[in-house]
Amino acid sequence: MVQDIEIEIDPSFLQPSDHRPRPKAIDADDVAGEIPIIDLSKSEDLVSEIGRACQKWGFFQVINHGVPIELCRKTEATAKKFFEQTPEEKKKVKRDEVNAMGYHDGEHTKNVRDWKEVFDYLVGNTTTIPASHEPHDSKLRILTNQWPQYPPEFRETLEEYAREVEKLAYKLLELTSLSLGLPADKFNGSFKDQTSMIRFNHYPPCPFPHLALGVGRHKDAGALTVLAQDDVGGLEVKRKSDGEWIPVKLTPDAFIINVGDTIQVWSNDRYESVEHRVVVNTEMERFSVPFFFMPSHYVWVKPVEELVNEHNPARYREYNWGKFFANRNRSDFKKRDVENIQIHHFRIME
Ligand SMILES: O=C(O)CCC(=O)C(=O)O
Numbered sequence: 001m002v003q004d005i006e007i008e009i010d011p012s013f014l015q016p017s018d019h020r021p022r023p024k025a026i027d028a029d030d031v032a033g034e035i036p037i038i039d040l041s042k043s044e045d046l047v048s049e050i051g052r053a054c055q056k057w058g059f060f061q062v063i064n065h066g067v068p069i070e071l072c073r074k075t076e077a078t079a080k081k082f083f084e085q086t087p088e089e090k091k092k093v094k095r096d097e098v099n100a101m102g103y104h105d106g107e108h109t110k111n112v113r114d115w116k117e118v119f120d121y122l123v124g125n126t127t128t129i130p131a132s133h134e135p136h137d138s139k140l141r142i143l144t145n146q147w148p149q150y151p152p153e154f155r156e157t158l159e160e161y162a163r164e165v166e167k168l169a170y171k172l173l174e175l176t177s178l179s180l181g182l183p184a185d186k187f188n189g190s191f192k193d194q195t196s197m198i199r200f201n202h203y204p205p206c207p208f209p210h211l212a213l214g215v216g217r218h219k220d221a222g223a224l225t226v227l228a229q230d231d232v233g234g235l236e237v238k239r240k241s242d243g244e245w246i247p248v249k250l251t252p253d254a255f256i257i258n259v260g261d262t263i264q265v266w267s268n269d270r271y272e273s274v275e276h277r278v279v280v281n282t283e284m285e286r287f288s289v290p291f292f293f294m295p296s297h298y299v300w301v302k303p304v305e306e307l308v309n310e311h312n313p314a315r316y317r318e319y320n321w322g323k324f325f326a327n328r329n330r331s332d333f334k335k336r337d338v339e340n341i342q343i344h345h346f347r348i349m350e
């Protein structure tokens with residue numbers, strides 16, 4: 001006779017009860033179309049559509065975005081081959097405190113472990129960041145990508161993907177800038193030595209989808225995120241109007257775009273970086289690929305002068321992007337007892 005063996009969740013994955021997905025969550029079909037889908041091939045109204053989406057949701061999807069669809073498919077297939085390997089193989093390109101790029105299966109969001117494994121690589125192959133988060137430590141560190149041997153086409157495919165999505169990221173940055181009434185290239189210079197990174201997320205099926213999350217609720221710290229996902233679904237966005245978690249509708253061959261903390265500060269809160277999370281399920285694995293478009297380490301982030309005046313004073317003190325990034329990444333390897341650094345720590349109290 002087969003006995004039912006009750007498996008218990010490893011407590012490191014257990015979400016606090018008020019952050020677990022509710023059993024009867026909103027049905028994706030009921031809210032379909034709420035988060036705007038924007039066609040980038042049309043020129044009319046594009047800037048104002050993006051502005052409205054950024055203001056109302058902090059999220060939108062784009063279609064006809066110019067990234068070749070075959071390349072997206074090939075990239076996803078290549079990533080799958082990598083994740084199908086044994087843990088020992090994958091750990092040959094393990095991320096650690098020195099080498100921050102590569103494979104990792106122990107990431108924490110808000111001090112709870114995520115039900116996922118990831119592979120991270122830099123858009124520019126190398127980048128410079130502060131050696132530590134300590135404010136007075138001026139030493140720098142160079143990060144370099146690590147590439148696995150298998151599959152053989154991995155590096156070439158991922159590098160090509162990075163180049164294509166980077167073009168889209170710049171285009172979206174320029175449209176966002178125009179939508180704020182600023183020159184298209186207002187922010188481009190901040191990305192000259194960008195720290196941008198692409199992440200492959202693999203969410204295996206999870207026996208405890210009511211207790212754990214693929215990624216816990218969080219806001220992205222960079223300027224913009226350009227996310228590709230497969231056809232499984234699981235991303236949820238916190239609706240600004242009422243705080244409900246809204247599932248993002250699956251749209252074939254679209255990218256999901258969201259505003260990160262950096263644009264929230266640059267825009268002096270005109271656009272907000274919205275919380276999101278990933279729910280998992282018992283049956284299907286899921287893949288997603290965010291491109292985190294992030295400034296150079298030496299950029300000081302503060303509300304842009306054009307958007308600040310005596311009636312609308314700056315709401316943030318300036319902060320150094322590299323230090324903020326280094327500080328945020330401290331929690332990736334272990335659970336910490338304190339809250340991670342967040343932009344509200346730089347908010348000027350009224
Ligand atoms: O997998 C997703 O849909 C989103 C992942 C995400 O939010 C992140 O990696 O920051």
Ligand SMILES: [Fe+2]
Pocket residue numbers: 218219220276
């Ligand atoms: Fe995110």
